[in-house]
Amino acid sequence: MKKSIKWGVIGITVASFGVFATVVQQNAPQKKETKSYRLPSLADPLTEKEKQDRENWVESLDWQEGNWDVNGTQVFQTNGSMSPANNRTQVS
């Protein structure tokens, strides 16, 4: 009889410890997964959305084609020259 009581106490103690350990583990803070982030690179290929954004941007430009000379580029055959102006633009 005494022996069975002794084993019963041991059993209850072990079970209690098991319950306690389970509760502690459940309440312990979960270990977070580590994620690494990479900044977008200029070398990355464009996504479809980026491509679309770029196309929209080009279309949104104040398109000035109508203001380009309607006759197109004028071409002058020139072998003459002029005296230099005070302010000049030149190859630098």
Next chain:
Amino acid sequence: MMYTFRAMNSTIHLDSEKGQEDIQRLFRTMEQCASRFRMDNELAYINRAALYRPIYISKLMYDLLACAIDVAKKTDFVIHPFVGKAMCALGYDRSFSEKSGVSKQETEGFTQSPVELLGERWIIKTKPFQLDFGGFGKGFAADKAKHILQQQGVSKAMVNAGGDVSLIGRYTVGIAHPLQVNRDIAIIEVEHMSVATSGVGHRSWIEGESMRHHFVDGRTGRMAENGALQATVVAKTTVEAEVIAKLFCILSYNEAIHLVRAKFPHCAFFVYRRNEQLYVGGDVHNYLHHWTVAA
């Protein structure tokens, strides 16, 4: 009264009583920061920096680099500042006044940026490159100078950075003849615009039996050959004018027209080709008040 000083391998003329010290300081800073021919400046530091390590740079250099990368994307990498190695390979490895001609192997170009802008003045190199802003740096400085003068309330001024001209108010500007010294090929009258000229005449040299110049197609890293001797462009900013003029000197005429019309329609241009023909086009009505071509 014209105020004149030397900076960035060019003579800078400033037609303004106000802002003279500020403008001179700006050009000197640009020279110290971004000249390819100095070994002790920020540009050299970036060129030597290791790959895949963040680099902290000045705001001026960051803005310049960001602007250059925008231009590179817009021109499909025909023009970008990462061609320093190719320039050295072509023999343009010192300032032009010191050049004697050194021939080396040609190099590859870029079709994507070898540097990432991380923001807040941080960048990271992803491929080795040699920065060379060339005339782009001068155009950038001329635009900054114009901005400084406008902030100081100046209503009429001209900044002429060795031929790259930025204007506040209306001015008459001569376009230098590409082959005749001290002669002009056209006279234009413009207001609040910028005018820039690129060409092969002045900065070209002979190596062996071939003529070399400093125009490199950024996509291939090879010297461009397209028949244009000189291109002058009028646009809203000097950077834009400089870039468009370079496009006309690098791409074939039809390619250049296509790209300029699609991406840079706000301009007027004068392109002088080897056959003594001057092509005038673009938005000439809005960008030029008056223009005359030498007969």
